[in-house]
Amino acid sequence: MFSRYELGHFFDEMYRREDGGAFEHYKLLENRFGELDAQALEAKQLLVNEGFLEEGITFTVYGDEKGTERIFPFDLIPRIIPHAEWQQIEEGLTQRIIALNLFLNDVYHEGRIIRDGIVPEDVVRGAAHYRPEMQGVKVSKDNYIQICGTDLIRDDSGRYLVLEDNARCPSGVSYVLENREAMKRAFPQLYSNYRVRPVDNYPDILLDTLQHLSQRAGHAPVCVLLTPGVYNSAYFEHTFLARKMGIEIVEGRDLIVLDSYVYMRTTQGLVQVDVIYRRIDDDFLDPLTFRKDSLLGVSGLMDAYLKGNVALANAVGTGLADDKVIYAYVPEMIRYYLDQEPVLESVPTYLAWRDTDRAYILDHLEELVVKSANESGGYGMLMGPTSTKSERAAFAENIRAEPRNFIAQPVVSLSRHPTICENTSIEGRHIDLRPFILYGEKIEIIPGGLTRVALNKGSLIVNSSQGGGSKDTWVLHS
Amino acid sequence: MRLQVYHRTEYFYLEDAAKSSNELRLTPKITASQDVQRSIISVLPATRLEHYDDLNCNRVHYFTIPEQHNRLLIESRSIVETSKPNDLDSLPYGYTHSELKTGPIPEECYPYLQNSTYVENTPEIWREAVDIKGESEDVFQTGYAIMDYIYSNYQYASGTTTAATHAGDVIRERTGVCQDFAHAMTAFCRALGIPARYVSGYFYDSTRNRSLRGSEASHAWVEIYGGKAGWIGLDPTNRKVVDDTYIVLAFGRDYRDVAPVIGTYYGGGGSSRLSIRVQVDRL
Numbered sequence: 001m002f003s004r005y006e007l008g009h010f011f012d013e014m015y016r017r018e019d020g021g022a023f024e025h026y027k028l029l030e031n032r033f034g035e036l037d038a039q040a041l042e043a044k045q046l047l048v049n050e051g052f053l054e055e056g057i058t059f060t061v062y063g064d065e066k067g068t069e070r071i072f073p074f075d076l077i078p079r080i081i082p083h084a085e086w087q088q089i090e091e092g093l094t095q096r097i098i099a100l101n102l103f104l105n106d107v108y109h110e111g112r113i114i115r116d117g118i119v120p121e122d123v124v125r126g127a128a129h130y131r132p133e134m135q136g137v138k139v140s141k142d143n144y145i146q147i148c149g150t151d152l153i154r155d156d157s158g159r160y161l162v163l164e165d166n167a168r169c170p171s172g173v174s175y176v177l178e179n180r181e182a183m184k185r186a187f188p189q190l191y192s193n194y195r196v197r198p199v200d201n202y203p204d205i206l207l208d209t210l211q212h213l214s215q216r217a218g219h220a221p222v223c224v225l226l227t228p229g230v231y232n233s234a235y236f237e238h239t240f241l242a243r244k245m246g247i248e249i250v251e252g253r254d255l256i257v258l259d260s261y262v263y264m265r266t267t268q269g270l271v272q273v274d275v276i277y278r279r280i281d282d283d284f285l286d287p288l289t290f291r292k293d294s295l296l297g298v299s300g301l302m303d304a305y306l307k308g309n310v311a312l313a314n315a316v317g318t319g320l321a322d323d324k325v326i327y328a329y330v331p332e333m334i335r336y337y338l339d340q341e342p343v344l345e346s347v348p349t350y351l352a353w354r355d356t357d358r359a360y361i362l363d364h365l366e367e368l369v370v371k372s373a374n375e376s377g378g379y380g381m382l383m384g385p386t387s388t389k390s391e392r393a394a395f396a397e398n399i400r401a402e403p404r405n406f407i408a409q410p411v412v413s414l415s416r417h418p419t420i421c422e423n424t425s426i427e428g429r430h431i432d433l434r435p436f437i438l439y440g441e442k443i444e445i446i447p448g449g450l451t452r453v454a455l456n457k458g459s460l461i462v463n464s465s466q467g468g469g470s471k472d473t474w475v476l477h478s
Numbered sequence: 479m480r481l482q483v484y485h486r487t488e489y490f491y492l493e494d495a496a497k498s499s500n501e502l503r504l505t506p507k508i509t510a511s512q513d514v515q516r517s518i519i520s521v522l523p524a525t526r527l528e529h530y531d532d533l534n535c536n537r538v539h540y541f542t543i544p545e546q547h548n549r550l551l552i553e554s555r556s557i558v559e560t561s562k563p564n565d566l567d568s569l570p571y572g573y574t575h576s577e578l579k580t581g582p583i584p585e586e587c588y589p590y591l592q593n594s595t596y597v598e599n600t601p602e603i604w605r606e607a608v609d610i611k612g613e614s615e616d617v618f619q620t621g622y623a624i625m626d627y628i629y630s631n632y633q634y635a636s637g638t639t640t641a642a643t644h645a646g647d648v649i650r651e652r653t654g655v656c657q658d659f660a661h662a663m664t665a666f667c668r669a670l671g672i673p674a675r676y677v678s679g680y681f682y683d684s685t686r687n688r689s690l691r692g693s694e695a696s697h698a699w700v701e702i703y704g705g706k707a708g709w710i711g712l713d714p715t716n717r718k719v720v721d722d723t724y725i726v727l728a729f730g731r732d733y734r735d736v737a738p739v740i741g742t743y744y745g746g747g748g749s750s751r752l753s754i755r756v757q758v759d760r761l
Contacts, residue, residue: 112524
């Protein structure tokens with residue numbers, strides 16, 4: 001199957017550039033797929049896809065007339081990460097989430113890192129997701145980010161780099177669990193021949209993480225998952241996680257705030273809620289505090305929250321940590337709070353609000369990736385090398401108008417991974433990795449995470465809303 | 479053995495404290511039998527953390543909090559890969575007291591033969607040490623006998639001593655916690671001319687019923703100089719030769735040199751409540 005595979009000028013996850021041979025940890029996989037012909041492969045793919053459709057594992061694409069409900073394309077060739085490589089990732093992510101939490105604690109209280117001149121004040125206070133309401137508020141367990149999805153990429157030498165942190169409501173973990181189930185069904189023998197670290201305890205750890213936040217002593221914590229509803233792109237995931245954890249899934253209208261406590265309406269009357277795993281952005285949480293037109297939230301929720309009568313995961317105001325301008329300062333945060341060098345490097349970042357950086361960005365638009373500071377999901381982005389003249393002109397104008405809102409990075413040629421493409425040919429496609437970090441009493445990182453693959457030839461955009469698919473990710477025991 | 483440690487120290491002050499400055503010795507040492515994969519220290523209120531290495535090559539982190547605060551939280555997370563320092567089938571016998579007395583010993587040993595803040599030599603301590611040694615001509619055998627003596631005759635009881643209790647008091651009262659037992663043992667060893675240093679760290683309690691003493695906080699034991707065998711760890715609190723279940727944070731002449739958390743502050747209403755938690759898991 002791999003005989004006509006072309007390496008290209010990228011780091012390939014499976015094949016060495018020097019001699020074209022497969023890396024040791026991919027040899028079993030190479031043999032197994034070598035036994036399959038196109039027909040057999042197609043049959044397996046069909047089986048897996050049907051499974052996904054039956055279980056309703058779908059997502060929603062906004063702004064597309066062809067219909068909104070899709071299956072997330074799944075590629076049968078798993079990505080394999082050896083033990084030592086994973087250990088380094090784990091160290092880097094642990095260090096990073098601790099530093100980000102300390103940063104949020106700091107800027108929402110004394111702000112020492114600002115006073116010591118490490119992070120400029122206007123970058124913090126001017127961030128779209130900075131919440132002045134949270135200034136001086138003690139959050140439960142002093143912990144802001146319980147659930148973080150940090151996107152990693154590998155450059156052309158195979159080095160792992162942090163691309164961005166998702167510290168608000170990262171999604172995708174349901175695919176990690178479902179992809180694993182699919183792979184176990186499709187390749188049971190191969191799966192057990194590799195010693196793969198399991199991922200299926202994620203919902204248990206997530207529940208522990210949520211319960212840990214409860215501030216009601218002497219009472220079993222009541223946790224709920226707050227969803228924006230069936231039209232949200234990640235609604236499948238919301239139901240999936242709530243079911244796996246055995247907690248209620250609620251919408252705003254199912255909750256009510258009385259005397260600064262939050263209750264859930266049930267058939268047996270009102271039940272006090274201690275922890276809300278909210279899959280809904282700050283802006284929509286409470287129409288009294290944030291967007292007045294929000295029908296998704298709960299009136300009075302912020303009041304209950306600020307009084308410490310209910311905990312939210314993640315805390316309000318964590319969007320500050322995944323602001324793309326703040327991203328540029330994370331290595332400095334790690335040095336400042338932890339007195340350590342970052343284990344994982346970041347992508348060099350130009351900040352448009354710095355005059356010199358802005359001049360450079362505007363001069364080099366064609367070579368750079370320009371990102372809006374607060375968008376996610378691959379929206380609001382300019383891929384310099386593939387952009388048209390008019391797109392660049394439009395971005396240049398936006399950058400001049402709102403410099404704080406844009407950053408630019410050199411194009412990192414993401415690593416590629418053999419992927420099944422049209423006519424069951426196997427070609428290299430670009431991938432990234434989103435590990436999920438849970439920070440409760442302990443910090444736990446689910447081994448692997450979501451490997452997203454840009455299915456369109458040559459594309460570097462892996463987001464599900466932009467033609468991306470996913471792969472199962474196998475982290476090996478030592 | 480791959481061990482993961484979570485060590486949490488939290489102070490609550492009755493009234494606001496300010497101008498707090500602190501030193502932390504919470505980073506596991508890199509030694510021949512110990513490799514550190516992770517060591518992350520975090521402090522709340524969040525502040526800048528810095529470090530230096532002290533005279534005993536212990537990594538010291540320090541920070542100050544000038545503003546008012548009513549609580550201080552210090553968390554340390556480590557992952558350490560340990561191996562057995564001594565092959566336990568052949569305990570490090572064979573280094574004799576006369577060799578120790580006549581042969582040259584490394585310079586690093588000298589500080590660990592002198593009196594220090596909490597460990598002093600007195601005629602009474604020397605007399606008792608000589609009795610414990612008895613006929614032994616072997617340094618390790620003597621060290622083991624002292625450890626056994628303390629373990630068998632002293633009462634393990636918290637609240638009977640303080641952080642500032644001297645070795646002499648412990649030897650007289652025969653009661654205390656791991657810190658006191660380690661001080662007492664250090665004093666006996668030094669009285670007999672055996673270089674002995676005080677070690678702070680953690681251990682993983684692998685007994686089925688968690689019967690070892692001192693696992694709920696950071697632990698302390700003693701290392702004696704054993705000639706070619708190098709420094710040999712002995713834990714008088716549990717009568718154990720130190721093996722791969724132990725993690726070394728720091729060593730020094732006595733507790734004063736290695737206190738995991740030490741600091742000063744102004745205010746605070748005259749008293750503080752301290753809560754400490756240590757959890758060691760095997761990975």
